[in-house]
Amino acid sequence: MQLKASNVEEYLAAVPEERQVYFNKLRDTVLKNIPKGFEETLSYGMIGYVVPHSKYPAGYHCDPKLPLPFVNLASQKNFIALYHSGIYADPDLMAWFVAEYPKHCSRKLDMGKSCVRFKKMEEIPYELIAQLMKKVKLKDWIALYEKNIKR
Numbered sequence: 107m108q109l110k111a112s113n114v115e116e117y118l119a120a121v122p123e124e125r126q127v128y129f130n131k132l133r134d135t136v137l138k139n140i141p142k143g144f145e146e147t148l149s150y151g152m153i154g155y156v157v158p159h160s161k162y163p164a165g166y167h168c169d170p171k172l173p174l175p176f177v178n179l180a181s182q183k184n185f186i187a188l189y190h191s192g193i194y195a196d197p198d199l200m201a202w203f204v205a206e207y208p209k210h211c212s213r214k215l216d217m218g219k220s221c222v223r224f225k226k227m228e229e230i231p232y233e234l235i236a237q238l239m240k241k242v243k244l245k246d247w248i249a250l251y252e253k254n255i256k257r
Contacts, residue, residue: 109181113148121181128227129186132235133179139236143244144176152180152189162248167255176247177239185216185223188235192242194220195254203238210234 111117121129133153137146144155149172157174159165166172178189193200207215210231216223224230242250 109151111148111151114146114153117148117153125181125186125227128224128230129179129181131232132186132188132230135232135235136177136179136239139239140177141240141243145173147173149173149175149178152178152187154178157244157248161244174248174251176242182223185225186227186230187224188222189220190222190238191220191255192247192250193222193238195250196242199238199241202241203234206234206237207231 109117109120111120118126118130118133136155140155143157143161145158147154147156149156154175155177156172157176159173162174164170164174166174176191178187180187180189193203204215204217210233211229213226213229216225
């Protein structure tokens, strides 16, 4: 389910009412804890946190006209999702997150390569997400991207 929106404000307004408190708190957690330099935008039909072209002119290798993506938030049909490219690119960060998750949430971790799905929104581990956001600075994300992902 992709929400129809052309900017962040429209996306937020389109989030179903019963999810807005949780989604807005997740967004606030990201905004308060993501390192300086990333910009919030609409990216791939979701709220995205990207490395702007002013900081990384090469852009995203799949489409250099797009800024380098880092984190996305989405309200999907059956869950709220956090997509964190650092988890996908850094095995140590993935291991840390997987080990820490049970300390913050009683539910089993529901995760894909970079996607963490929250089906029980009242159990989103905001404190853990805050810690995760602080772990990868902009320059470190660019270096990790260039080392592991960019072809």
